[in-house]
Amino acid sequence: MKNISVIGAGSMGTAVSMLLNKNGHNVKMWTPFKEEVDMINTYREQKDKLPGVKIPEEIVCTDNIEEVLDNTDLIVMVVPSQTLRQNAKLISKHIKGNVIIACFSKGLEIETGLRPSQVIKEEIPEALVVALSGPCHAEELSRGMPTAYVSASENMEAAEFVQDIFMSPDFRVYTNPDIIGVELGGAIKNIIALCAGIIDGLGYGDNTKAALMTRGLKEIARLGQAMGAQPETFSGLSGIGDLIVTCTSMHSRNRRAGILIGKGYSLEETLKEVKMVVEGVTTTKAAYQLAKKLNVS
Numbered sequence: 001m002k003n004i005s006v007i008g009a010g011s012m013g014t015a016v017s018m019l020l021n022k023n024g025h026n027v028k029m030w031t032p033f034k035e036e037v038d039m040i041n042t043y044r045e046q047k048d049k050l051p052g053v054k055i056p057e058e059i060v061c062t063d064n065i066e067e068v069l070d071n072t073d074l075i076v077m078v079v080p081s082q083t084l085r086q087n088a089k090l091i092s093k094h095i096k097g098n099v100i101i102a103c104f105s106k107g108l109e110i111e112t113g114l115r116p117s118q119v120i121k122e123e124i125p126e127a128l129v130v131a132l133s134g135p136c137h138a139e140e141l142s143r144g145m146p147t148a149y150v151s152a153s154e155n156m157e158a159a160e161f162v163q164d165i166f167m168s169p170d171f172r173v174y175t176n177p178d179i180i181g182v183e184l185g186g187a188i189k190n191i192i193a194l195c196a197g198i199i200d201g202l203g204y205g206d207n208t209k210a211a212l213m214t215r216g217l218k219e220i221a222r223l224g225q226a227m228g229a230q231p232e233t234f235s236g237l238s239g240i241g242d243l244i245v246t247c248t249s250m251h252s253r254n255r256r257a258g259i260l261i262g263k264g265y266s267l268e269e270t271l272k273e274v275k276m277v278v279e280g281v282t283t284t285k286a287a288y289q290l291a292k293k294l295n296v297s
Contacts, residue, residue, distance in 0.1 A: 002026070004020050005074070005076065006020070007087055008030070008079040009046070010031075011139070012138040015138040018141075021059050022168065027058070027060075028068045029059060029060070037062060053143065074165060080279065084105050088122075099127055100130065106133060108282075108283050113293075117131055131152045134148060137245065141171070146170045147171060150174050151166070152178060153177070153179055174236075178229055188220045188283065189239075190254045192246075193254035194284070196255055197259040200259045217240055220243075223294070226294040253274050
């Protein structure tokens with residue numbers, strides 16, 4: 001049994017906490033929102049984002065960052081990519097040594113174009129960062145539906161440590177040293193998913209979407225290689241696997257946002273309707289700047 005600190009209590013943070021609890025670990029969730037803490041601890045349910053899914057009593061939720069990080073063996077970041085830096089800064093004040101941080105964030109920082117692991121390393125230089133990515137919706141993970149994921153790091157001991165903690169009959173984890181490719185696949189597929197939703201909103205068909213996804217994967221790989229990723233990574237779970245699930249599922253907030261845009265909603269109206277963070281919107285801006293900088297089509 002390990003002591004695990006989960007930073008973020010939204011849909012994915014809750015689902016991840018439930019998986020780790022099921023695996024026999026001692027899990028504490030942190031959120032800065034008092035109303036979220038009260039909701040989870042009182043009703044044992046993330047009513048806003050995972051209605052109907054019961055959270056085990058053993059999982060504690062708190063807004064006290066010192067409490068959640070006390071005696072921790074692993075920090076798991078499950079926050080939007082644009083809030084990752086501020087959360088990493090907060091954590092850095094309360095930890096010491098070569099702590100392992102597993103990060104589920106999928107996006108690029110809009111101001112810098114940095115990947116999540118790069119953002120964390122800037123704020124916590126001594127951290128051993130592991131990127132977790134693959135085809136997974138919180139709505140299904142929280143209900144024990146099987147999937148597979150990738151644990152990626154420049155430090156393979158850290159990647160294997162995280163693999164052992166998360167591995168279960170319902171959640172198969174593979175390791176990969178190509179953290180650049182794994183993070184880019186998870187981030188940029190959200191842009192393609194937005195486009196897939198626009199195709200649906202416009203009333204186009206499966207042919208159009210299949211063409212978009214195929215050529216979209218080529219664009220992801222092209223940018224990835226220019227940034228130092230291995231091309232074969234994009235044929236795996238964090239590339240084509242995540243692309244398929246995000247472009248085709250109604251659980252995908254990026255696809256749902258795209259559908260609304262395709263139907264004529266403004267971006268402001270779309271984000272208000274979806275009610276959750278749509279990572280593809282900010283990632284589009286960051287990826288566009290990166291593509292220009294690297295001269296990649």
